[in-house]
Amino acid sequence: MTQEFPTLTNDLLLRAARGEQTERAPVWVMRQAGRYLPEFRKTRETHEFFEICRSPTLATEITMQPIRRYAGLLDAAIIFSDILVVPQAMGMEVIMNPGPHFTDPLNTPADVEKLPREVDVEKELGYVFEALTLTRKTLAGQVPLIGFSGAPWTLMMYMIEGGGSQTRQKSKTWLFKHPEASKQLLERITDICVQYLIGQVNAGAQLLQVFDSNAGDLSPYDFSTFSLPYLKRIADEVREGLKVRQLPVVPLTLFAKGASPSLAASAGYDTIGLDWTLDPRDVAKVTDGIIDGRTITLQGNLDPVVLYGGREAIEREVKRMCSAFHDARRGACKAWIANLGHGITPGVDPEDMKFFLECVHKYSAVPSS
Numbered sequence: 001m002t003q004e005f006p007t008l009t010n011d012l013l014l015r016a017a018r019g020e021q022t023e024r025a026p027v028w029v030m031r032q033a034g035r036y037l038p039e040f041r042k043t044r045e046t047h048e049f050f051e052i053c054r055s056p057t058l059a060t061e062i063t064m065q066p067i068r069r070y071a072g073l074l075d076a077a078i079i080f081s082d083i084l085v086v087p088q089a090m091g092m093e094v095i096m097n098p099g100p101h102f103t104d105p106l107n108t109p110a111d112v113e114k115l116p117r118e119v120d121v122e123k124e125l126g127y128v129f130e131a132l133t134l135t136r137k138t139l140a141g142q143v144p145l146i147g148f149s150g151a152p153w154t155l156m157m158y159m160i161e162g163g164g165s166q167t168r169q170k171s172k173t174w175l176f177k178h179p180e181a182s183k184q185l186l187e188r189i190t191d192i193c194v195q196y197l198i199g200q201v202n203a204g205a206q207l208l209q210v211f212d213s214n215a216g217d218l219s220p221y222d223f224s225t226f227s228l229p230y231l232k233r234i235a236d237e238v239r240e241g242l243k244v245r246q247l248p249v250v251p252l253t254l255f256a257k258g259a260s261p262s263l264a265a266s267a268g269y270d271t272i273g274l275d276w277t278l279d280p281r282d283v284a285k286v287t288d289g290i291i292d293g294r295t296i297t298l299q300g301n302l303d304p305v306v307l308y309g310g311r312e313a314i315e316r317e318v319k320r321m322c323s324a325f326h327d328a329r330r331g332a333c334k335a336w337i338a339n340l341g342h343g344i345t346p347g348v349d350p351e352d353m354k355f356f357l358e359c360v361h362k363y364s365a366v367p368s369s
Helices: 012-017 038-044 049-054 056-069 085-089 109-114 121-139 152-161 169-177 179-203 220-226 228-244 261-265 280-287 304-308 311-328 350-363
Strands: 094-096 100-102 145-150 207-212 252-256 271-273 296-302 333-340
Touching: 012 207, 012 333, 038 049, 038 056, 049 056, 049 085, 049 094, 049 121, 056 121, 085 121, 085 152, 085 179, 100 152, 109 179, 121 145, 121 179, 145 152, 145 179, 152 169, 152 179, 152 207, 152 228, 169 179, 169 220, 179 207, 179 220, 179 228, 207 228, 220 228, 220 261, 228 252, 252 261, 261 271, 261 280, 280 296, 280 311, 280 333, 296 304, 296 311, 304 311, 304 350, 311 333, 311 350
Parallel strands: 145 207, 207 252, 252 271, 271 296, 296 333
Antiparallel strands: 094 100
């Protein structure tokens, strides 16, 4: 490690991610630094979204906002950035207006030739690395710092659709009409993701998460063909690359929203994120026989909309979630990281987010035997 960082004082997340049973579930929230916070909205009044991502100082400030607001309740920080910085590094223009919009998306495989063959990840994404290093130092060891990337299929979907899409018709048509060209593009995206994630650890990230947010748009066969091989490559090559560079081999998390949990578990990650449609007890049963003696940690999975339901509903549903994950800690699934089943949404009252965190602390404690 080329950087010197303050000693970590709360390693609950890292212990759970390595499969250790912890005294309570560590908790963090996807998009915990985001639009539901008034301090974030205040920053956005004078700064464009990707301007914040590209400014290490601003990205650090946004990352730290929930850590300050929920001091002692959050067990991790996640760097403020966006999965679409990877397509930007590949030469594509993306703006937020208010959602992501590609000014010149890929329409045919011939359009891929407009993209550079080689991407200098350090040059194009160095601002993320600088933000990670600054944030890691600013955290002063309070909690671990999470880095992340989008998964190749999800990134490819955006690059072709040009933004969000209800049907994914354009991108999925590529898979069926141009399967080999699709695989070649997925390979190019994977190459960049591997370098990007290794660079994040070099810059200070202590855990990495890969977001395959659109995994559920694929059938099990198509997921196995057009997503799983590239997710496996990332897991294998990131670990190998970290070893070669004598960097810490940090825990890896996969959030493949909507995908078969047994397929997701076979990708080789330490932690599998679950959305709210899955029962962790069922996931524990199906993963036991497919991970070759490894332990696996589960992450999730409260429905984000519960946070609109009032204190009574939040407490009831967190208590139910905790009970389900306690029951799931059998066989290969020894540990659990509490989270929502997807990102927190903009209309949530920050005080209800605080109550959610307090309830996790209260009800996730390991029952005495």
